[in-house]
Amino acid sequence: MKILVLNSGSSSLKFQLFDMTCHKVLYSGLIEQVRDHQQAIITMVKQLSAQGHIHQLADLDAIGHRVVHGGEYFKQPTLVNQQTIEAIEQLIPLAPLHNPANLLGIKMAQQYAPDVPQVAVFDTSFHTSLPDYAYIYGLPYELYNKHHIRRYGFHGTSHYYVSRQAARHLRAHYNLEQPRLISLHLGNGASAAAIDNGQSIDTSMGMTPLEGLLMGSRSGDIDPAILFYLARETGAGIQELDDLLNKQSGLKGICGQNDMRTIIEQAKQGNTLSSLAIHIFCYRIKKYIGAYSAALNGLDGIIFTGGIGENSAFIREQVCSAMDGLGIEFDTEKNQNSYDKLLELHSSASKVKIMAIRTNEELEIATQTYMAIRAPQ
Numbered sequence: 001m002k003i004l005v006l007n008s009g010s011s012s013l014k015f016q017l018f019d020m021t022c023h024k025v026l027y028s029g030l031i032e033q034v035r036d037h038q039q040a041i042i043t044m045v046k047q048l049s050a051q052g053h054i055h056q057l058a059d060l061d062a063i064g065h066r067v068v069h070g071g072e073y074f075k076q077p078t079l080v081n082q083q084t085i086e087a088i089e090q091l092i093p094l095a096p097l098h099n100p101a102n103l104l105g106i107k108m109a110q111q112y113a114p115d116v117p118q119v120a121v122f123d124t125s126f127h128t129s130l131p132d133y134a135y136i137y138g139l140p141y142e143l144y145n146k147h148h149i150r151r152y153g154f155h156g157t158s159h160y161y162v163s164r165q166a167a168r169h170l171r172a173h174y175n176l177e178q179p180r181l182i183s184l185h186l187g188n189g190a191s192a193a194a195i196d197n198g199q200s201i202d203t204s205m206g207m208t209p210l211e212g213l214l215m216g217s218r219s220g221d222i223d224p225a226i227l228f229y230l231a232r233e234t235g236a237g238i239q240e241l242d243d244l245l246n247k248q249s250g251l252k253g254i255c256g257q258n259d260m261r262t263i264i265e266q267a268k269q270g271n272t273l274s275s276l277a278i279h280i281f282c283y284r285i286k287k288y289i290g291a292y293s294a295a296l297n298g299l300d301g302i303i304f305t306g307g308i309g310e311n312s313a314f315i316r317e318q319v320c321s322a323m324d325g326l327g328i329e330f331d332t333e334k335n336q337n338s339y340d341k342l343l344e345l346h347s348s349a350s351k352v353k354i355m356a357i358r359t360n361e362e363l364e365i366a367t368q369t370y371m372a373i374r375a376p377q
Contacts, residue, residue, distance in 0.1 A: 001018040001019070001021055001061045001062075001370065002017060002018070002019060002020070002026070002053070002054065002059070002060050002061050003017075003018050003019050003020050003060065003061060003062045003063070003064060003364045003366045003369050003370060004016070004018075004057070004060050004063045004064070005017075005018065005063075005064045005065075005066070005365045005366050005369070006060075006063060006066070006105045006109060007063050007065075007066040007105075007362075008037065008065070008066075008090060008101050008102055008104055008105025008106075009030065009034075009098075009101050009337060010034075010097065010098075010100075010101040011033055011034050011035075012030060012031065012032045012033075012034055013030070013031045013034055013037065013040040013041070013044060013105065013321060014029075014030045014031075014247070015028065015029055015030075015031075015044055016028040016366070017048060017053055017054075018362075018363065018366040019120065020061075020071040020366060020367075020370050023216060023363065023366075023367075024097055024116045025362075025363075026051075026053050027047070027048055027051050027053055028362075029044060031043055035155050037101075037104045037105060037303055038111075039106050040108075041057075041108045041112060045057060045112070049278050054212060055322050056112070056113075057109060057112045057113035057116060057319030058112070058115065058116060060113060060116050060118075061116070061373075062116060062117045062118065062119060062369050062370065062373050063081070063109050063113065063116055063117075063119070063369070064077075064118075064119050064121055064365040064366055064368065065102060065105055065109070065118060065119065065120050065121065065365075066099075066102065066123070066157070066361070066365055067088060067097060067099065067102040067103075067104050067106075067120045067121065067122050067123070068095045068098035068123045068124070068154070068262075069091050069094045069095035069098065069099050069122070069123070069124055069152065070088075070091070070120075070123070070124045070125050070128075071087075071090075071094060071121030071124070071148060071152070072128070072148065072150075073087045073090075073091070073243075074087070074120070074122045074124070074125055074128075075125055075128040076125055076372075077119050077120065077121045077122075077125070077368040077369060077371070077372040078119065078122075078160065078372070079118070079119055079372060080106055080110070080118040080119065080121050080299070081118060081372070082119055084120060085103065085106065085107070088103055088106075088120065089103065093210075094148070094152070094207070096209075099290045102120075106118065106120065108203065108232075117373045119368070119369040119372045119373065121157060121364075121365045121368050121369065122156070123154045123155060123156050123157060124152045124153060124154060124156055125156055125157050126153075126156030126157065126159055126160040126193075126200050126273045127151075127152060127154075127159075127193070127203050127313050129199040129201065129203060130151065130153065130200060131201065134151065134201060134202045134295075135151040135152070136151075137149060137150065137151070137207075141159075145365070147278065147323065149207055150207060151203070151205075151206045151207060151211075152205075152206070152207055153191070153193070153200065153201075153203035153204075153205050153206070154189075154191060154205045154209045155185040155189070155191045155193075155205070155306075155324070156200070157361045157364050157365060157368075158183075158185050158305060158359040158361050158364075159183045159185060159191075159193040159195065159200065159203070160200075160364065161359055161361065161363070161364040162183055162185075162303050162305045162357040162359050163181050163183050163193075163195045163198065163303065164198070165341070165342060165357050166179065166181055166183075166301055166303050166342075166355055166357060167179050167181070167198060169342060169355065170300065170301055170353060174353065176300050176301075176353075178196075178197040179197075179300040180193070180194075180195070180196050180197075180296040180297075180298055180299055180300045180301075180303050181194075181195040181196075181299075181300065181301045181302070182194055182288075182289055182292045182293070182296075182299060182301075183195055183303045183304060184303060184304050184306075184309055184319075185305050185306040185307065185309065185359070186285070186304065186305070186306040186307070186308040186309035186310055186312075186315065187216075187306035187307040187309070188211070188215060188216035188217070188258060189209055189216070189218070189305070190213040190214070190215045190216075190220075190285075190306065190308070191204045191205045191209075191212055191213060191216050191286065192202060192204040192212065192213060192216030192288040192289075192292065194292035194295050194296050196296055201295060201296070202292060202295050204220075204288055210245055210246060213284050213285060213288065214250050214251065214277075214280055214281045214284045215250045215251070216250050216251055216252060216254040216258035216259075217246065217248065217249060217250045217251070217253070217258050218245065218246055218249060218250045219245045219249035219250055219253070220250065220284060221284070222245070227241050227245075230244075238318070239322065251263060251277045251281065253314045254273055254276060254277040255271065255273040255274045255276070255277040255281065256273070257274070257277075260281075260307075260308050260312060260315065263277055263278060263311075264278065264312070264314055264315075264343075270329070278315070278318065279318075281315070282318040282319045285319045286319060286323065288357060289302065289319075289326070289328075290326065292302055293326055296374075299326065299327070299328075299352050300352065300353060301352060301353040301354070301355060302328070302352060302353075302355070303321075303352045303355050303356075303357050304316050304345075304354075304355070304356045304357070305336075305356070305358070305359040306359065309356065310356055310357075310358050310359070311337055313335045316330075316335055316345060316354075316356065317330060317332060317335055318354075320345070320354060326352065327350065327351030327352045328346075328350060328351075328352045328354065328356060329346060329347040329349050329350035329351075329352075330345060330346065330347065330350070331344075331345060331346060331347040331350075334346075340357075340358070341356075341357065341358050342355055342356070342357050343355065343356040343357075362377045
């Protein structure tokens with residue numbers, strides 16, 4: 001069974017073709033600087049055809065689409081029909097940069113493969129299990145009722161994938177049947193999730209991906225009154241403040257760089273702002289680990305994933321240092337080991353198991369697409 005996974009951005013089309021009989025990637029590609037998504041689809045099909053995998057999109061068994069925001073409508077992968085499209089369109093105000101591009105990918109795929117089942121898989125759906133006291137903000141309640149202002153959370157496909165891998169590992173090796181986990185997806189975008197027996201009970205990103213941890217160019221948590229102060233003192237408008245928090249802040253705002261590899265190298269060379277950026281980044285993560293340990297009433301495992309979490313031994317060590325009060329004891333030698341899918345990072349004395357797990361959001365989307373098209377309708 002061949003399933004194509006599409007991640008359609010405003011100026012890019014990322015795709016992977018899977019043979020789901022063996023969960024094998026047949027081909028993957030990225031088409032950038034997309035001005036016309038129709039042309040991007042044509043280019044993708046040419047690439048897949050040149051490799052002998054398919055000749056047209058109609059040859060596929062299914063297409064899975066990454067959609068960033070599912071709001072409160074979508075709690076699971078959903079077969080695409082006109083009602084699905086209309087609901088995603090209604091959610092555009094919550095994700096104005098992402099949902100329109102995701103919809104373009106869906107509509108183009110429908111145009112070229114109208115009879116192929118298509119499934120929308122939402123970044124937010126894993127977090128729809130949050131209790132109301134975790135997702136309601138301290139604002140007038142009518143803003144939730146009228147304008148859907150609440151915590152939604154993101155990176156859900158990644159958090160779900162790695163938490164399942166971690167749970168399987170902990171059951172097999174440590175007899176932990178219902179592990180309490182903190183998943184740390186650390187990349188240019190970064191988020192933490194508290195996961196109890198496979199269910200997300202809290203997450204750091206909020207109504208938008210801006211809240212929470214320090215990120216590549218996003219501020220994460222700040223005092224909201226800062227915006228009023230800047231508007232009053234500098235005359236900054238809404239768009240300027242939006243750009244400030246989303247594109248000019250975070251690691252980039254502190255030290256001028258948003259690539260953690262570069263920042264670490266600069267810190268080693270004595271750059272004080274790079275060192276400060278690293279300390280802030282890791283300190284924020286430590287605070288969320290402490291808070292989520294309390295929310296979970298204990299902690300069985302920590303997962304590092306995402307580009308930084310999977311690949312930066314230095315950041316993993318900094319995050320886990322001086323955390324023995326929470327039962328977190330790190331093994332610096334294990335931390336230097338290479339690995340394929342999962343690497344244990346805890347010492348033998350650690351009460352909390354620590355793992356680096358390589359996420360695979362595309363495989364998770366393909367798997368959820370496969371399950372959705374096989375489910376009774």
